[in-house]
Amino acid sequence: MADPATDLALLRDRLGVIADLEQALALLGWDQHTYMPAGGVEARGRQAATLAGLRHEHLVDDRLHDLLGRLEGRDLVGDDAALVREARREVDRARRVPADLVARLALQGARGQAVWAQARASNDFAAFAPELRTAVALQRERAAALGDGDPYDVLHDLYERGSSAERVARVFAPLRTEIRALLDAVRGSDRAPDLDLLARPVPEAAQEAFAVEMVRAFGFDFARGRLDRTVHPFAQRIGPGDVRITTRYRSDRFAMALFGTFHESGHGMYEQNLPAAEARSPLGDSVSLGVHESQSRLWENLVGRGRPFWTWAFPRLRAHAPGVFDDVDVERFVFAINAVRPSLIRVEADELTYHLHVMLRFELEQRLISGALDVADLPAAWAEESATLGLPTPPDDREGCLQDVHWSAGMFGYFPTYTLGTLLSVQLWEALGRAVPDRDAHLAAGEFAPVFDWLVANVHDQGSRLAPEELVERATGAPLSADAYLRYARAKYGALYGFA
Numbered sequence: 001m002a003d004p005a006t007d008l009a010l011l012r013d014r015l016g017v018i019a020d021l022e023q024a025l026a027l028l029g030w031d032q033h034t035y036m037p038a039g040g041v042e043a044r045g046r047q048a049a050t051l052a053g054l055r056h057e058h059l060v061d062d063r064l065h066d067l068l069g070r071l072e073g074r075d076l077v078g079d080d081a082a083l084v085r086e087a088r089r090e091v092d093r094a095r096r097v098p099a100d101l102v103a104r105l106a107l108q109g110a111r112g113q114a115v116w117a118q119a120r121a122s123n124d125f126a127a128f129a130p131e132l133r134t135a136v137a138l139q140r141e142r143a144a145a146l147g148d149g150d151p152y153d154v155l156h157d158l159y160e161r162g163s164s165a166e167r168v169a170r171v172f173a174p175l176r177t178e179i180r181a182l183l184d185a186v187r188g189s190d191r192a193p194d195l196d197l198l199a200r201p202v203p204e205a206a207q208e209a210f211a212v213e214m215v216r217a218f219g220f221d222f223a224r225g226r227l228d229r230t231v232h233p234f235a236q237r238i239g240p241g242d243v244r245i246t247t248r249y250r251s252d253r254f255a256m257a258l259f260g261t262f263h264e265s266g267h268g269m270y271e272q273n274l275p276a277a278e279a280r281s282p283l284g285d286s287v288s289l290g291v292h293e294s295q296s297r298l299w300e301n302l303v304g305r306g307r308p309f310w311t312w313a314f315p316r317l318r319a320h321a322p323g324v325f326d327d328v329d330v331e332r333f334v335f336a337i338n339a340v341r342p343s344l345i346r347v348e349a350d351e352l353t354y355h356l357h358v359m360l361r362f363e364l365e366q367r368l369i370s371g372a373l374d375v376a377d378l379p380a381a382w383a384e385e386s387a388t389l390g391l392p393t394p395p396d397d398r399e400g401c402l403q404d405v406h407w408s409a410g411m412f413g414y415f416p417t418y419t420l421g422t423l424l425s426v427q428l429w430e431a432l433g434r435a436v437p438d439r440d441a442h443l444a445a446g447e448f449a450p451v452f453d454w455l456v457a458n459v460h461d462q463g464s465r466l467a468p469e470e471l472v473e474r475a476t477g478a479p480l481s482a483d484a485y486l487r488y489a490r491a492k493y494g495a496l497y498g499f500a
């Protein structure tokens, strides 16, 4: 029998090749969504399919399977044990889905998104319905291939491992009731934010210069990253020293680029500070979408929409955009960027009603996957569930069930991670406040290192060594719940809108 050290070195080599292929794919994807000319679409599709095919071949290679089998027979501990466990998870996942299903999933994902984009543009749900039907059927087939659990749970686990619909529902239940109560209190308030502030034109160059100054101060490292423009903002790690974030600008909606850039910088800082020594192994990957989203939400909301931060940042914003906010004080500004109002579009929702959008999708996608809801009845169910949740009824499907790309691409079980991540961001923030009692004073002085360092030590540098729930418990001392978020929301909106 081979020495485990030799086998571990072999395993790292094999996983390294897979990681290289993934990172090359990531670069192709980044380029496609930033600078690739329209004429590149076809060739890029082929290039990506070839690399993805190679990656799959390496992952299902019997030699890798056997190597893992040998190592699983040893008494490994620490990182070695975690490495074998993580590799096994990916390998099993890849081996369980037959090649023809992988190909059909890829085809549906590409075609579904194209058909969806057309259908949304022309507000034509009927044109999209057959694609959605195919997507649902394929995802059921995929879930059956992956495991014998409830299909929705199996799919949700792809994005948030160890989680389940039951757990999500349990975490969401108090949130649903409390958000309603808070919305009632907001509606009953005689204070109103000055929303016109948010429409004041700020030149794009000024928005960009200010955002870059802020995220650099947060800790996003431009020597190991960059910021570019795109249509749908995202963050992408190409390699340990190369993490790219993107944003979009509109001169009459400065808050969109500003908070969008803060958000992506949170994703980017996580990716920049994953354990560098594990850059070519699954241990160096982010641990779950929920944990990823906790990092973006923390910088976007807990830091970026907070009063302490703006004590320091507001004069700087004014300096970048002379004359725009001369008549505005920081209180008025902070109230405007934290305004609450139920709206139609998820990505434009405020911090409070955002969760209602996630609950709507969580409810409907479970019913789609279980078969309780037929695709043809989705628009009606969307309207009905919106009303139940207290969201406005969409005037058409474009602003209703056609607004998000996820389902068209075959992503079911993804939406809950947005709320799980947001709840976690606040739970981390509370823990951080206990570890750094003068946190807010630091923020008001433009000192972000105490926040950044704590996140690196407790989240980023953990990579995928711990399961997500374990990481949460170690970092915050408790399993994930809505408690911290609700304490935060009551205090924050109570102060802004003047209720107890």
Ligand code: ZN
Residues within 6 Å of the ligand: 263, 267, 293, 296
């Ligand atoms: Zn995000």
